[in-house]
Amino acid sequence: MTAPRFSFVRASANRKTGPMPVTNTDASTCPNSCALKGAGCYAETGPVGWQWSKRTAPGVGLSLAELCRYIRTIGGGQLWRHNVAGDLPGAGETIDADALAKITRANRGRRGFTYTHKPDTPANIAAIKTATAAGFTVNLSADNGADADRLARHGLPLVTIIPADAGKVSHTPAGRKIVLCPAESSDRVTCVTCGICALPARPYIIGFKPKGARRRMVEQLAKGEL
Numbered sequence: 001m002t003a004p005r006f007s008f009v010r011a012s013a014n015r016k017t018g019p020m021p022v023t024n025t026d027a028s029t030c031p032n033s034c035a036l037k038g039a040g041c042y043a044e045t046g047p048v049g050w051q052w053s054k055r056t057a058p059g060v061g062l063s064l065a066e067l068c069r070y071i072r073t074i075g076g077g078q079l080w081r082h083n084v085a086g087d088l089p090g091a092g093e094t095i096d097a098d099a100l101a102k103i104t105r106a107n108r109g110r111r112g113f114t115y116t117h118k119p120d121t122p123a124n125i126a127a128i129k130t131a132t133a134a135g136f137t138v139n140l141s142a143d144n145g146a147d148a149d150r151l152a153r154h155g156l157p158l159v160t161i162i163p164a165d166a167g168k169v170s171h172t173p174a175g176r177k178i179v180l181c182p183a184e185s186s187d188r189v190t191c192v193t194c195g196i197c198a199l200p201a202r203p204y205i206i207g208f209k210p211k212g213a214r215r216r217m218v219e220q221l222a223k224g225e226l
Helices: 046-055 064-072 097-106 122-133 145-154 215-222
Strands: 006-009 022-025 079-081 111-116 137-142 158-161 169-171 177-180 205-208
Touching: 006 064, 022 046, 022 079, 064 097, 097 122, 122 137, 137 145, 145 158, 158 215
Parallel strands: 079 111, 111 137, 137 158, 158 205, 177 205
Antiparallel strands: 006 022, 169 177
16 A cells, blocks of 8 residues: 655745645545545546645655654644645555654644545544644534534534535524634635634534535535435
């Protein structure tokens, strides 16, 4: 099995994230069970897709040890995002708990956060809970409100896709509150100035509207039509 490759950017030029450290992990970590894989994932096309494949390519991307060294150079208390593209370490469906633990240790004293579409198997959830409890916040990514209700039983921070016409506040079928990502609702807000996704204990789900070249397909998923 080939070890995943990573990239590290000291200060992102992305308007939404703002000038914060960000990383990417190669596509081998993306689970086939993810409904967005090959079916509307924003990271597979456009500038993000081009940079993702180029910067994490064999012989170009960083090893896990190199990534961790870069993470340790991030200033204390600094907010940073792991994986603008890619998923948690581990090929396909399974999280490599040892690799995730190394990233978590490198994050000590920093405010790292990320998202995952890895399936919620007992082993995966255990690894995610360990990382989140140690200060590296891993958000479970839901496909829509109903999926968020299903994932809520794990007691972990949640994000979900919401329809394009959803308001700033909406609710899942079970009545759980969804708040639209502040960086999507205001040009004056970025991940740097917000930081909500790095908070493991929050009383609501963060919602993201469909984006990318195939947003119509993602919209169907958000509405539970796929």
